[in-house]
Amino acid sequence: MKSLYFTTILLLQNVLVLSLENGQQMDKRVERLEKIILHQNRVNAEQQIQLDNQQSVIKELQADIRRMKVEISHCTSTKEHVSLQKRQYSPTEVAFSTQLTKHLTGLGHHAAVIFDKVILDTTSSYNVGDGVFTVPMTGIYVFTWTASVGNGNWETTELIVNGTPYAYTLVDAGASGDYGSGTQTVVLKVNQSDHVLVRTGNTGDGKLDGNKYDTFSGWILFPLE
Template identity: 30%
Template structure:
Protein backbone atom coordinates (compact mmCIF):
# COMPACT_ATOMS: atom_id res chain seq x y z
CA UNK A 1 0.00 0.00 0.00
CA UNK A 2 1.38 3.41 -0.94
CA UNK A 3 2.22 6.02 1.67
CA UNK A 4 -0.49 8.26 0.23
CA UNK A 5 -3.15 5.57 0.81
CA UNK A 6 -1.98 4.96 4.38
CA UNK A 7 -2.12 8.67 5.21
CA UNK A 8 -5.48 9.07 3.51
CA UNK A 9 -7.02 6.05 5.22
CA UNK A 10 -5.64 7.18 8.58
CA UNK A 11 -7.27 10.60 8.12
CA UNK A 12 -10.58 9.03 7.13
CA UNK A 13 -10.64 6.21 9.66
CA UNK A 14 -9.58 8.31 12.67
CA UNK A 15 -12.95 10.05 13.01
CA UNK A 16 -14.70 6.68 12.66
CA UNK A 17 -12.73 5.19 15.54
CA UNK A 18 -13.24 8.16 17.81
CA UNK A 19 -16.95 8.36 16.94
CA UNK A 20 -17.02 11.92 15.56
CA UNK A 21 -19.06 10.95 12.48
CA UNK A 22 -21.71 8.36 11.89
CA UNK A 23 -20.71 5.08 10.30
CA UNK A 24 -23.06 5.50 7.34
CA UNK A 25 -21.55 8.85 6.35
CA UNK A 26 -18.03 7.46 6.65
CA UNK A 27 -18.94 4.32 4.70
CA UNK A 28 -20.15 6.46 1.78
CA UNK A 29 -17.08 8.67 2.04
CA UNK A 30 -14.84 5.60 2.10
CA UNK A 31 -16.46 4.18 -1.04
CA UNK A 32 -16.02 7.50 -2.81
CA UNK A 33 -12.35 7.69 -1.84
CA UNK A 34 -11.76 4.09 -2.93
CA UNK A 35 -13.39 4.85 -6.28
CA UNK A 36 -11.21 7.95 -6.77
CA UNK A 37 -8.06 6.01 -5.84
CA UNK A 38 -8.96 3.29 -8.35
CA UNK A 39 -9.35 5.92 -11.07
CA UNK A 40 -5.89 7.31 -10.26
CA UNK A 41 -4.35 3.82 -10.21
CA UNK A 42 -6.04 2.83 -13.50
CA UNK A 43 -4.52 5.91 -15.16
CA UNK A 44 -1.01 5.30 -13.77
CA UNK A 45 -1.31 8.21 -11.36
CA UNK A 46 -2.31 10.67 -14.07
CA UNK A 47 -5.47 12.68 -14.29
CA UNK A 48 -7.05 13.28 -17.71
CA UNK A 49 -8.80 16.55 -17.03
CA UNK A 50 -9.44 17.28 -20.71
CA UNK A 51 -11.78 14.36 -21.35
CA UNK A 52 -15.43 15.28 -20.95
CA UNK A 53 -17.84 12.50 -20.29
CA UNK A 54 -21.58 12.97 -20.13
CA UNK A 55 -24.34 10.66 -19.08
CA UNK A 56 -25.80 8.51 -21.86
CA UNK A 57 -28.91 10.02 -23.39
CA UNK A 58 -27.97 13.64 -22.63
CA UNK A 59 -28.52 15.94 -25.60
CA UNK A 60 -27.29 19.52 -25.77
CA UNK A 61 -25.60 21.73 -28.32
CA UNK A 62 -24.33 25.28 -28.63
CA UNK A 63 -22.94 26.79 -31.81
CA UNK A 64 -21.85 30.29 -32.74
CA UNK A 65 -20.80 32.22 -35.81
CA UNK A 66 -17.10 32.81 -36.29
CA UNK A 67 -17.68 35.14 -39.27
CA UNK A 68 -20.36 37.70 -39.98
CA UNK A 69 -23.13 36.73 -42.41
CA UNK A 70 -24.01 39.23 -45.15
CA UNK A 71 -26.92 39.23 -47.62
CA UNK A 72 -28.16 35.71 -46.89
CA UNK A 73 -31.10 34.87 -49.19
CA UNK A 74 -34.58 34.26 -47.79
CA UNK A 75 -35.43 30.61 -47.00
CA UNK A 76 -31.72 29.82 -46.34
CA UNK A 77 -30.67 27.96 -43.24
CA UNK A 78 -28.50 30.08 -40.95
CA UNK A 79 -25.29 28.14 -40.41
CA UNK A 80 -23.70 28.64 -37.00
CA UNK A 81 -20.31 27.20 -37.94
CA UNK A 82 -18.39 26.88 -34.68
CA UNK A 83 -19.57 24.17 -32.28
CA UNK A 84 -18.92 24.65 -28.59
CA UNK A 85 -20.96 21.73 -27.26
CA UNK A 86 -22.55 18.83 -29.12
CA UNK A 87 -23.67 16.13 -26.67
CA UNK A 88 -25.54 13.50 -28.66
CA UNK A 89 -23.94 14.73 -31.92
CA UNK A 90 -27.20 16.19 -33.18
CA UNK A 91 -25.89 19.51 -34.54
CA UNK A 92 -24.25 19.64 -37.99
CA UNK A 93 -22.02 22.71 -38.31
CA UNK A 94 -21.87 22.40 -42.11
CA UNK A 95 -25.65 22.72 -42.56
CA UNK A 96 -26.79 24.48 -39.36
CA UNK A 97 -29.33 21.70 -38.77
CA UNK A 98 -29.95 19.93 -35.48
CA UNK A 99 -31.27 16.38 -35.95
CA UNK A 100 -32.86 15.00 -32.79
CA UNK A 101 -31.06 11.82 -31.67
CA UNK A 102 -34.03 10.83 -29.47
CA UNK A 103 -37.67 11.63 -28.72
CA UNK A 104 -38.34 14.25 -26.08
CA UNK A 105 -39.05 17.80 -25.09
CA UNK A 106 -36.32 20.22 -26.18
CA UNK A 107 -35.56 23.85 -25.43
CA UNK A 108 -34.06 25.91 -28.30
CA UNK A 109 -32.70 29.45 -28.32
CA UNK A 110 -31.05 31.64 -30.93
CA UNK A 111 -29.53 35.09 -30.81
CA UNK A 112 -28.84 37.47 -33.69
CA UNK A 113 -26.78 40.66 -33.44
CA UNK A 114 -26.79 43.27 -36.21
CA UNK A 115 -25.78 46.94 -36.47
CA UNK A 116 -27.43 50.28 -37.19
CA UNK A 117 -29.30 50.43 -40.49
CA UNK A 118 -29.27 46.64 -41.05
CA UNK A 119 -31.75 43.87 -40.25
CA UNK A 120 -31.90 40.09 -40.06
CA UNK A 121 -35.31 38.35 -40.00
CA UNK A 122 -35.14 34.71 -38.83
CA UNK A 123 -37.40 31.95 -37.66
CA UNK A 124 -37.02 28.56 -36.03
CA UNK A 125 -38.09 25.72 -38.29
CA UNK A 126 -39.14 22.21 -37.30
CA UNK A 127 -38.85 19.96 -40.34
CA UNK A 128 -39.01 23.11 -42.47
CA UNK A 129 -42.17 24.52 -40.84
CA UNK A 130 -42.16 27.88 -39.07
CA UNK A 131 -42.35 27.64 -35.26
CA UNK A 132 -41.22 31.04 -33.89
CA UNK A 133 -39.96 34.28 -35.46
CA UNK A 134 -37.13 36.61 -34.47
CA UNK A 135 -36.46 40.10 -35.84
CA UNK A 136 -33.26 42.03 -35.30
CA UNK A 137 -33.08 45.54 -36.73
CA UNK A 138 -30.79 48.39 -35.85
CA UNK A 139 -32.78 51.39 -37.05
CA UNK A 140 -33.17 53.61 -33.98
CA UNK A 141 -31.08 54.50 -30.97
CA UNK A 142 -28.23 52.04 -30.84
CA UNK A 143 -25.21 51.25 -32.97
CA UNK A 144 -25.78 47.51 -32.43
CA UNK A 145 -28.89 45.58 -31.54
CA UNK A 146 -29.54 41.99 -30.57
CA UNK A 147 -32.59 39.81 -30.25
CA UNK A 148 -33.11 36.38 -28.80
CA UNK A 149 -35.99 33.98 -29.24
CA UNK A 150 -36.77 30.67 -27.52
CA UNK A 151 -39.02 27.71 -28.19
CA UNK A 152 -39.86 24.54 -26.28
CA UNK A 153 -40.85 21.69 -28.59
CA UNK A 154 -41.86 18.08 -28.24
CA UNK A 155 -40.01 16.38 -31.08
CA UNK A 156 -39.27 12.88 -32.34
CA UNK A 157 -36.01 11.16 -33.17
CA UNK A 158 -34.88 12.30 -36.62
CA UNK A 159 -36.81 15.60 -36.57
CA UNK A 160 -34.78 18.53 -37.90
CA UNK A 161 -34.65 21.93 -36.17
CA UNK A 162 -32.81 24.92 -37.60
CA UNK A 163 -32.83 28.70 -37.92
CA UNK A 164 -33.87 30.08 -41.31
CA UNK A 165 -33.83 33.52 -42.90
CA UNK A 166 -37.41 34.78 -43.29
CA UNK A 167 -38.78 33.63 -46.66
CA UNK A 168 -39.45 37.07 -48.16
CA UNK A 169 -36.39 38.89 -46.76
CA UNK A 170 -32.63 38.98 -47.17
CA UNK A 171 -30.56 38.56 -44.02
CA UNK A 172 -28.62 41.80 -44.42
CA UNK A 173 -26.06 41.46 -41.65
CA UNK A 174 -25.43 39.16 -38.67
CA UNK A 175 -22.36 39.69 -36.50
CA UNK A 176 -20.00 36.77 -36.16
CA UNK A 177 -17.09 36.63 -33.72
CA UNK A 178 -19.24 34.70 -31.21
CA UNK A 179 -21.99 37.35 -30.97
CA UNK A 180 -24.69 35.26 -32.67
CA UNK A 181 -25.53 31.80 -31.29
CA UNK A 182 -27.89 28.83 -31.63
CA UNK A 183 -28.39 26.31 -28.83
CA UNK A 184 -30.70 23.58 -27.64
CA UNK A 185 -31.00 20.83 -25.10
CA UNK A 186 -33.30 17.98 -24.16
CA UNK A 187 -35.22 18.51 -20.94
Protein backbone atom coordinates in the same frame (compact mmCIF):
# COMPACT_ATOMS: atom_id res chain seq x y z
CA MET B 1 68.33 85.36 31.67
CA LYS B 2 70.20 84.26 28.56
CA SER B 3 69.91 80.66 29.68
CA LEU B 4 66.14 81.03 30.08
CA TYR B 5 65.91 82.70 26.68
CA PHE B 6 67.73 79.89 24.89
CA THR B 7 65.70 77.31 26.76
CA THR B 8 62.51 78.98 25.59
CA ILE B 9 63.79 79.06 22.01
CA LEU B 10 64.58 75.35 22.14
CA LEU B 11 61.16 74.57 23.54
CA LEU B 12 59.49 76.57 20.79
CA GLN B 13 61.58 74.79 18.16
CA ASN B 14 60.58 71.42 19.62
CA VAL B 15 56.95 72.46 19.68
CA LEU B 16 57.23 73.59 16.05
CA VAL B 17 58.83 70.30 15.03
CA LEU B 18 56.15 68.33 16.84
CA SER B 19 53.46 70.46 15.22
CA LEU B 20 54.94 69.80 11.79
CA GLU B 21 55.14 66.08 12.50
CA ASN B 22 51.56 66.07 13.78
CA GLY B 23 50.45 67.99 10.69
CA GLN B 24 52.15 65.46 8.44
CA GLN B 25 50.52 62.63 10.36
CA MET B 26 47.15 64.35 10.05
CA ASP B 27 47.69 64.76 6.31
CA LYS B 28 48.48 61.07 6.04
CA ARG B 29 45.38 60.17 8.06
CA VAL B 30 43.23 62.42 5.88
CA GLU B 31 44.76 60.83 2.78
CA ARG B 32 44.03 57.36 4.15
CA LEU B 33 40.46 58.37 4.98
CA GLU B 34 39.98 59.80 1.48
CA LYS B 35 41.24 56.53 0.00
CA ILE B 36 38.87 54.56 2.25
CA ILE B 37 35.96 56.79 1.24
CA LEU B 38 36.86 56.47 -2.45
CA HIS B 39 37.08 52.69 -2.11
CA GLN B 40 33.76 52.57 -0.27
CA ASN B 41 32.14 54.70 -2.97
CA ARG B 42 33.36 52.23 -5.60
CA VAL B 43 32.02 49.33 -3.52
CA ASN B 44 28.69 51.12 -3.11
CA ALA B 45 28.50 51.78 -6.86
CA GLU B 46 29.22 48.11 -7.62
CA GLN B 47 26.62 47.01 -5.08
CA GLN B 48 24.08 49.42 -6.63
CA ILE B 49 24.76 47.91 -10.06
CA GLN B 50 24.28 44.43 -8.61
CA LEU B 51 21.07 45.57 -6.90
CA ASP B 52 19.76 47.06 -10.16
CA ASN B 53 20.58 43.82 -11.97
CA GLN B 54 18.83 41.79 -9.29
CA GLN B 55 15.75 44.03 -9.50
CA SER B 56 15.74 43.60 -13.28
CA VAL B 57 15.96 39.82 -12.86
CA ILE B 58 13.13 39.93 -10.31
CA LYS B 59 10.93 41.90 -12.73
CA GLU B 60 11.65 39.38 -15.49
CA LEU B 61 10.83 36.50 -13.15
CA GLN B 62 7.59 38.20 -12.11
CA ALA B 63 6.66 38.65 -15.78
CA ASP B 64 7.47 34.97 -16.40
CA ILE B 65 5.29 33.99 -13.44
CA ARG B 66 2.38 36.06 -14.81
CA ARG B 67 2.76 34.45 -18.24
CA MET B 68 2.93 30.99 -16.68
CA LYS B 69 -0.24 31.68 -14.68
CA VAL B 70 -2.03 32.70 -17.88
CA GLU B 71 -0.77 29.58 -19.66
CA ILE B 72 -1.78 27.37 -16.73
CA SER B 73 -5.22 28.96 -16.67
CA HIS B 74 -5.56 28.44 -20.43
CA CYS B 75 -4.38 24.83 -20.17
CA THR B 76 -6.78 24.17 -17.31
CA SER B 77 -9.67 25.70 -19.26
CA THR B 78 -8.73 23.72 -22.36
CA LYS B 79 -8.40 20.52 -20.34
CA GLU B 80 -11.81 21.06 -18.76
CA HIS B 81 -13.33 21.76 -22.18
CA VAL B 82 -11.72 18.65 -23.69
CA SER B 83 -12.79 16.55 -20.70
CA LEU B 84 -16.33 17.87 -21.10
CA GLN B 85 -16.32 17.02 -24.79
CA LYS B 86 -14.86 13.54 -24.21
CA ARG B 87 -17.20 12.66 -21.35
CA GLN B 88 -19.46 9.73 -22.14
CA TYR B 89 -23.05 10.93 -21.99
CA SER B 90 -26.09 8.72 -21.75
CA PRO B 91 -28.51 8.80 -24.72
CA THR B 92 -30.97 10.86 -22.68
CA GLU B 93 -28.41 13.58 -21.88
CA VAL B 94 -28.99 15.64 -25.00
CA ALA B 95 -27.61 19.17 -25.24
CA PHE B 96 -25.80 21.28 -27.80
CA SER B 97 -24.50 24.83 -28.05
CA THR B 98 -23.01 26.60 -31.07
CA GLN B 99 -21.68 30.01 -32.11
CA LEU B 100 -21.56 32.05 -35.28
CA THR B 101 -17.99 33.36 -35.33
CA LYS B 102 -18.03 35.30 -38.60
CA HIS B 103 -20.01 38.06 -40.25
CA LEU B 104 -22.57 36.83 -42.80
CA THR B 105 -23.68 38.86 -45.80
CA GLY B 106 -25.70 38.18 -48.92
CA LEU B 107 -28.15 35.88 -47.16
CA GLY B 108 -31.28 35.29 -49.15
CA HIS B 109 -34.76 34.77 -47.72
CA HIS B 110 -35.18 31.46 -45.87
CA ALA B 111 -31.41 30.82 -45.96
CA ALA B 112 -29.99 28.48 -43.31
CA VAL B 113 -27.83 30.21 -40.70
CA ILE B 114 -24.84 27.95 -40.18
CA PHE B 115 -23.37 28.40 -36.71
CA ASP B 116 -19.81 27.33 -37.44
CA LYS B 117 -18.36 26.70 -33.96
CA VAL B 118 -19.57 23.85 -31.74
CA ILE B 119 -19.16 24.58 -28.03
CA LEU B 120 -20.96 21.46 -26.81
CA ASP B 121 -22.71 18.57 -28.51
CA THR B 122 -23.27 15.61 -26.21
CA THR B 123 -24.73 13.37 -28.92
CA SER B 124 -22.85 14.73 -31.97
CA SER B 125 -26.20 15.67 -33.48
CA TYR B 126 -25.36 19.14 -34.83
CA ASN B 127 -23.92 19.40 -38.34
CA VAL B 128 -21.59 22.38 -38.91
CA GLY B 129 -21.87 21.77 -42.64
CA ASP B 130 -25.54 22.73 -42.95
CA GLY B 131 -26.46 24.09 -39.48
CA VAL B 132 -28.99 21.32 -38.82
CA PHE B 133 -29.56 19.68 -35.43
CA THR B 134 -30.90 16.16 -35.97
CA VAL B 135 -33.00 15.15 -32.97
CA PRO B 136 -31.43 12.01 -31.45
CA MET B 137 -34.49 10.95 -29.45
CA THR B 138 -38.13 11.95 -29.11
CA GLY B 139 -38.83 14.32 -26.24
CA ILE B 140 -39.63 17.80 -25.00
CA TYR B 141 -36.81 20.19 -25.92
CA VAL B 142 -35.81 23.78 -25.29
CA PHE B 143 -34.33 25.66 -28.24
CA THR B 144 -32.90 29.17 -28.03
CA TRP B 145 -30.96 31.38 -30.41
CA THR B 146 -29.61 34.91 -30.66
CA ALA B 147 -29.27 36.95 -33.85
CA SER B 148 -27.46 40.29 -34.11
CA VAL B 149 -27.03 42.96 -36.79
CA GLY B 150 -24.95 46.12 -37.09
CA ASN B 151 -24.44 49.32 -39.06
CA GLY B 152 -28.14 50.13 -39.30
CA ASN B 153 -29.12 46.74 -40.78
CA TRP B 154 -32.15 44.64 -39.87
CA GLU B 155 -33.00 40.96 -40.23
CA THR B 156 -35.64 38.38 -39.34
CA THR B 157 -34.87 34.80 -38.33
CA GLU B 158 -36.95 31.69 -37.69
CA LEU B 159 -36.59 28.39 -35.86
CA ILE B 160 -37.51 25.62 -38.28
CA VAL B 161 -38.49 22.01 -37.59
CA ASN B 162 -38.78 19.89 -40.74
CA GLY B 163 -39.42 22.99 -42.84
CA THR B 164 -42.05 24.51 -40.54
CA PRO B 165 -41.31 27.73 -38.59
CA TYR B 166 -42.15 27.67 -34.87
CA ALA B 167 -40.57 30.85 -33.47
CA TYR B 168 -39.27 34.15 -34.85
CA THR B 169 -37.02 37.13 -34.17
CA LEU B 170 -36.86 40.58 -35.73
CA VAL B 171 -33.67 42.53 -35.09
CA ASP B 172 -33.25 46.15 -36.15
CA ALA B 173 -30.05 48.11 -35.50
CA GLY B 174 -31.84 51.40 -36.12
CA ALA B 175 -29.58 54.27 -37.13
CA SER B 176 -26.39 53.68 -39.10
CA GLY B 177 -23.50 52.68 -36.86
CA ASP B 178 -25.71 51.12 -34.20
CA TYR B 179 -26.01 47.44 -33.32
CA GLY B 180 -28.96 45.32 -32.30
CA SER B 181 -29.61 41.77 -31.16
CA GLY B 182 -32.59 39.60 -30.36
CA THR B 183 -33.02 36.30 -28.54
CA GLN B 184 -35.90 33.84 -28.77
CA THR B 185 -36.61 30.69 -26.76
CA VAL B 186 -39.20 28.02 -27.47
CA VAL B 187 -40.21 24.69 -25.90
CA LEU B 188 -41.26 22.03 -28.40
CA LYS B 189 -42.05 18.36 -28.70
CA VAL B 190 -39.85 16.95 -31.43
CA ASN B 191 -39.38 13.44 -32.68
CA GLN B 192 -36.30 11.39 -33.33
CA SER B 193 -34.65 12.30 -36.66
CA ASP B 194 -36.48 15.64 -36.91
CA HIS B 195 -34.35 18.43 -38.40
CA VAL B 196 -34.09 21.67 -36.40
CA LEU B 197 -32.29 24.77 -37.66
CA VAL B 198 -32.30 28.57 -37.69
CA ARG B 199 -32.87 30.35 -40.99
CA THR B 200 -33.51 33.88 -42.18
CA GLY B 201 -37.09 35.05 -42.57
CA ASN B 202 -38.77 36.45 -45.66
CA THR B 203 -37.66 40.04 -44.97
CA GLY B 204 -34.40 41.72 -43.99
CA ASP B 205 -31.07 42.94 -45.32
CA GLY B 206 -29.50 39.49 -45.53
CA LYS B 207 -26.77 40.26 -42.99
CA LEU B 208 -25.91 38.88 -39.56
CA ASP B 209 -23.14 40.33 -37.43
CA GLY B 210 -21.95 37.06 -35.90
CA ASN B 211 -18.53 37.55 -34.30
CA LYS B 212 -19.49 35.09 -31.51
CA TYR B 213 -22.49 37.20 -30.47
CA ASP B 214 -24.91 34.90 -32.30
CA THR B 215 -25.63 31.48 -30.78
CA PHE B 216 -27.92 28.50 -31.31
CA SER B 217 -28.48 26.01 -28.48
CA GLY B 218 -30.87 23.32 -27.37
CA TRP B 219 -31.36 20.63 -24.74
CA ILE B 220 -33.84 17.97 -23.79
CA LEU B 221 -36.13 18.54 -20.81
CA PHE B 222 -37.30 14.95 -20.70
CA PRO B 223 -37.60 12.09 -23.19
CA LEU B 224 -40.87 10.65 -24.44
CA GLU B 225 -41.36 6.97 -25.18
